[in-house]
Ligand SMILES: Nc1ncnc2c1ncn2[C@@H]1O[C@H](COP(=O)(O)OP(=O)(O)OP(=O)(O)O)[C@@H](O)[C@H]1O
């Protein structure tokens with residue numbers, strides 16, 4: 001984590017007063033869009049997700065954070081119908097989602113992106129975008145044979161797609177195969193494509209991973225705009241600065257469970273979160289510890305440097321022993 | 324060596340009913356494999372259903388020829404649905420295993436004595452031509468030129484085959500330029516991405532399986548029109564010939580399978596003429612019987628070479644279709 005303060009341009013309007021009662025994992029929300037109960041998912045002996053109760057506030061930006069392997073992506077998969085839970089149930093927008101297929105969930109207005117980007121490389125950027133649009137007459141087999149039925153809708157979708165592509169700075173690439181895009185551009189395309197369906201809830205799995213700082217800023221603006229347009233955003237992110245900057249609410253997972261939630265500033269002061277997620281050295285600049293960056297070594301950093309030194313010696317010793 | 328005779332013989336294959344039938348089947352397989360990514364190794368089964376559906380409707384039930392065609396098409400729809408329901412939700416390779424087995428089961432069912440009353444078991448079916456020939460609008464006589472001199476019956480079969488082929492090509496072309504085709508190409512690449520956009524992937528794959536399957540049945544009808552229905556025709560090697568044709572022409576192209584079929588049969592006919600002639604002349608150290616087998620060995624080698632060096636086929640776009648993702 002660098003010490004750059006994040007984007008300066010936008011001053012997000014934070015939504016507050018989202019919860020009811022005392023803040024604790026599973027706290028009730030004033031207007032939840034998702035309510036999950038007793039959702040568990042086991043892979044063999046490993047419990048990847050074990051969420052007792054979780055509510056996601058509507059028309060707000062919620063960040064889902066937690067260490068690698070905490071179960072964030074698995075929870076995403078369960079909520080979007082891409083995976084089946086062992087137990088539990090949840091509702092989306094008041095509708096029971098048990099047994100609802102992934103495509104139906106998307107039709108209901110719950111779209112997602114993937115941690116490992118799924119831009120369709122063999123379609124052009126524009127085709128990718130148009131694929132995202134809902135209720136297309138031309139996607140039904142019999143009308144598809146006669147362009148008269150779908151040409152107009154196709155043109156409307158194209159205008160909408162171009163508008164979104166401009167926002168995401170991809171409009172110059174519209175005729176290129178998506179396979180020719182860079183990793184970051186594919187992330188942007190996947191997000192823009194998801195927005196083609198005018199969703200109610202947008203679920204983004206690490207949307208900023210691999211996107212450069214300048215674009216990150218405009219991406220943040222897009223996400224904030226989504227809220228303004230009345231959408232709900234749930235996103236997984238590892239960059240704490242970003243989470244602090246745009247999230248109205250933060251849910252922290254560790255070992256499959258929700259260990260804490262609350263407004264960003266409060267959550268990040270929570271000792272459980274610090275232990276589970278940030279580790280005990282969260283304030284130490286690694287550059288200083290390794291000596292690559294000149295800076296003041298505070299006691300915390302000194303302690304870490306000593307630990308590292310100790311480990312180094314142990315490794316050297318064992319290597320000598322091998323020879 | 325009768326060079327002229329050999330040339331004429333080879334040229335006649337360009338518009339033979341067999342070439343047309345294989346082209347229709349190849350267009351169907353291009354929908355399955357080229358556009359939808361479905362590994363159907365049971366094309367012979369779909370063709371058998373078309374041929375038997377046609378022949379049995381006429382011989383056992385006395386229905387007119389066009390009803391026979393509809394029965395063949397209907398049978399292939401049912402077959403596609405039965406194959407698709409258990410396998411389309413699974414990984415692509417499962418469909419391959421199930422289709423190859425299902426096509427063999429069909430062939431064996433047609434061969435067994437159990438349904439002898441309708442299928443005539445191993446002897447196959449023949450003599451169902453009257454109804455189709457009665458519908459022939461061409462006056463009796465010999466037409467054509469050079470290697471392509473045929474009587475009115477032969478032309479009627481060819482023209483009818485061409486019409487079916489043209490319809491199949493037109494349907495594929497219309498579908499694949501439409502938003503429906505876009506969804507299908509998306510599915511071929513990444514089902515989950517398409518699912519996340521609210522498309523019922525299973526339904527699309529089923530539709531593709533049915534469309535390609537009906538084309539397969541139509542190929543079976545055209546294959547049966549001029550001659551007879553013999554169960555021994557619908558073996559797995561028939562499926563592999565269709566695959567060779569599709570890969571040769573370009574799996575994800577509209578005209579590739581058609582041109583692939585013409586090239587395939589012209590080369591097969593040429594080899595069929597040349598190899599025995601060379602053997603007779605003592606140039607090749609093989610017997611006449613061995614010469615017949617040799618061309619099938621060439622087909623196998625050609626299939627391997629295409630897959631390795633030109634997986635997109637003659638007309639395909641290398642970017643669009645590769646075996647290694
Ligand atoms: N298909 C699977 N089969 C077996 N184990 C799995 C599977 N998917 C996830 N897991 C396990 O479940 C746990 C949670 O994984 P998940 O992908 O949800 O983590 P995550 O919180 O998204 O992590 P990251 O931040 O690294 O993306 C991990 O221990 C992982 O190994």
Ligand SMILES: [Mg+2]
Pocket residue numbers: 072073074115205
């Ligand atoms: Mg993850």
